[in-house]
Structures are given as structure tokens and as C-alpha cells.
Ligand code: GLV
């Protein structure tokens with residue numbers, strides 16, 4: 001690890017100074033598009049206006065023979081599109097692939113001024129972030145950028161999970177982490193064949209009620225991702241960076257997608273990936289606080305005054321700690337309301 005005194009020094013002569021705080025911007029959905037697909041690329045300006053983050057994907061889901069077209073497509077789209085307040089991200093190919101060096105070199109030097117965050121897949125430890133960190137500094141210096149591009153790591157290998165805390169703190173560029181349930185399942189040798197979400201076989205069952213072991217016993221499906229998301233959220237919160245749930249592959253099952261997103265929201269995630277326009281609305285609904293929760297939070301904060309002591313509201317005890325939870329809710333509501341007049345009205349802010 002770099003010593004504290006040098007942690008915030010640029011890693012190349014002429015590179016911009018690292019940020020001391022990760023900017024907290026609306027980040028409810030990271031919407032993925034394939035820049036090699038001309039039909040999809042033509043829709044980017046319209047979709048960008050509807051999402052918090054739009055991401056040009058160069059990694060998995062892009063066929064080998066389309067890798068270069070996707071990279072060039074992203075350069076062309078970024079140059080001609082005004083993204084307004086919407087953040088532009090990319091997911092580059094993995095660090096062990098033959099494409100990633102050209103991905104980083106081309107994107108930073110051609111459209112580095114437009115790119116907010118680079119998502120790095122299959123990160124296994126701090127060493128992967130250190131490699132990208134130094135290379136980005138060199139490229140930013142070459143491109144004459146005046147602000148650093150941030151880095152987002154996908155947690156999708158068993159090694160990455162074991163090293164999640166050192167990854168989260170590996171560089172001042174670290175913006176956040178996403179759970180990649182599909183690759184992680186493969187890396188862990190889980191016996192699932194899905195992209196995220198639950199599995200009906202992962203359950204608990206009540207005790208037998210008679211000699212017939214099949215009679216009168218209820219079962220409840222359990223959450224395959226609870227441990228992983230909670231661990232990722234702790235690593236992110238401890239390092240003041242942002243956690244996200246990743247993909248939910250069953251596009252038709254909008255109900256289970258909403259459940260998965262809500263579990264992540266309640267555990268502390270700020271957003272999730274959207275792989276199809278239908279998931280944009282789900283993420284918007286789930287990751288924007290419920291107006292009733294915001295109204296309650298306002299009541300508690302007002303009643304608590306300077307935040308010390310305790311008050312009773314509707315028969316429930318509220319104190320410093322519940323007031324702090326309410327402030328988390330209110331801060332998020334205010335940040336979203338600043339950009340969305342409908343939410344500002346719903347929250348009465
Ligand atoms: C995402 O990249 C995943 O593997 O789930």
C-alpha cells in the first residue's frame with residue numbers, strides 16, 4: 001500500500017491531482033449499451049437523457065470479432081453526443097485480455113474528457129487497481145486532462161471477494177464496486193446457470209410434523225447473494241466509495257428483478273445495472289426513496305432538533321442513530337430531487 005503522505009500524489013508527471021472525495025451524483029442505474037451495434041448506438045442520446053449513468057460495454061457480450069468496432073463506436077458516440085448531467089462510463093476488457101491496453105489507450109486519449117468512470121472487470125486484488133491507476137495517470141498526462149478518470153471494479157471472482165477491502169482502498173480513483181453475480185458464480189463453482197437473482201433450490205424447510213417427511217413442512221427460498229452484497233457494502237462504506245448490484249439477466253421477470261434491486265437498495269447499494277430499457281424504470285423506482293419514507297425521515301429530523309436525546313413518534317422511540325438513518329434517506333432524496341422535478345414534488349422538497 002502507498003503511505004498516507006503520498007496517497008494523493010499524481011502517479012505521472014503532468015497527470016491531474018487525484019480527488020479527495022468521490023462525487024456523489026444520482027447513480028440509480030448504470031445502463032449498458034453495445035457500441036458496436038449501430039441500431040443501439042443511434043438510440044444513445046435518447047437513452048442518455050433518461051438514465052443517471054450510460055455505459056459503453058466493450059467486455060463480455062461483445063463478440064471477439066466486434067471488439068475493435070465496439071471501441072471505435074464508443075469513441076465516435078462520445079465525440080458527437082452531449083451527455084448533459086448523465087455520466088458516461090465504459091466497461092473495458094479484462095486485464096488478462098489482448099484488448100484492454102488498446103481500450104485504455106484509445107479511450108483516454110480520444111475521449112478522456114468525456115469519460116467519468118472506467119469499469120474494470122474481474123479485479124482480483126489491489127495489484128490490478130495499481131496497474132490501471134498508473135497507466136491512467138500516464139495516459140491522462142498525455143491527453144492533457146484536467147481531472148482524473150475514476151475507476152469502478154467488478155467483484156466477480158472468488159479472489160476479488162477475498163480481497164474486497166484492499167481493492168476498495170487501493171487508489172483515490174476508486175469510485176465504487178459492482179457485484180458481478182454471473183462470473184462470481186462460475187468462479188466460486190456455484191451450481192447455478194443464471195445471471196443474478198435467486199434459485200428455487202436454495203431454501204430452508206421447517207421440521208417434520210409426522211413420520212411422513214414430506215407432509216406439512218413449509219419452505220422459504222433464501223437469498224443467494226446476501227453475504228456477498230453485505231460484504232461489498234461494508235468494504236465500500238468503510239472506504240467511502242459506492243456499492244452497486246450488477247446484472248439481472250431474466251429481462252422478462254420484472255417482478256424478481258425489482259425484488260433483487262430492492263434487497264440491494266435496503267442493504268446499502270446506490271444503484272444497479274440495467275441491461276434493457278425495462279430495467280431502467282425498475283431501478284428508478286427502487287433506488288429513489290419512497291415518498292412516505294422521506295416524509296417520515298423529515299418528521300424525525302425535525303423532532304430531533306440538534307440530533308441528541310430521544311423522542312417518541314407514533315409510539316416508536318427515535319434517537320441519534322435512527323435520526324442518522326433518516327439523514328441518509330433525506331440526503332439521497334435531496335440529491336435526486338435536484339435533478340428530477342417530479343421527485344422534488346413527491347418529496348415536497
Ligand atoms: C457481470 O459481469 C457478471 O459477471 O455478473
Ligand code: MG
Nearest residue numbers: 060156180183
Ligand atoms: Mg462478468
